Amino acid sequence: MRFGFPLLCLVVVMSISLPTLGSEPFQPPRLKDIAMDRHSVRAGDLSIVNVGPWTPAARKENRPSELWLEYMHGIVDFFATPVPWKELFGPNQNADNYLVNEPLHMKFKTSDSPAVRLVKSRRIDFEKPIPMDMDQVRGREVRFFVWLKGKNAGTPRNCWHGPDMYITFKDAEGNPLAEREGYFQTQGTYPWHCYYQEMFVPREAAG
Secondary structure (H helix, E strand, O other): OEEEOOEEEEEEEEEOOOOOOOOOOOOOOOHHHOOOOEEEEEEOOEEEEEEOOOEOOEOOOOOOOOHHHHEHHHOOOOOOEEOOHHHOOOOOOOHHHOEEOOOEEOOOEEEOOOEEEEOOOOEEEOOOOOOOOHHHHOOOEEEEEEEEEEEEEOEOOEOOOOOEEEEEEEOOOOOEEEEEEEEOOOOEEEEEEEEEEEEEOOOOOOO
């Protein structure tokens, strides 16, 4: 997996459901009318707290308009599997050259995970694969989440020159089977926001 251009990010992965659209106009509930339950998650020595009423069986109900300010399309990453950044760096990569103390404190999520910081046109190609149960995801679509925060990111007036995420699935011999590049089209200076990218996992993909 590769990240490019200036960004600060926190990644959590694996959620395999897609929204459906109804015929009625969407009327978001008011935030003050929603039970803001707190659910703690551990990922190694990292602490993550998800704030909201959503459950795996009720992901789309009671979504206030404020949710779209933090989550792409109002889709939360609560039920995805967190992956600490350090698990993706290989023996030839020095994580200390990339990781910075940039905790996440948002209305619907907090985390003490460090962030990956990329300056100017710097990019990172992680040597290790994203850990996941390949027997579970082969032949299915996986959703990858990433939190982005930018400061003077990208190229002015060119939405294609900004932070992006490149994901590749390979076979046991290391040959690419499927690739997907996600352009977030985010420019300038902006606060933390959770984006996602979906990709079909080939049945021949190796772990």
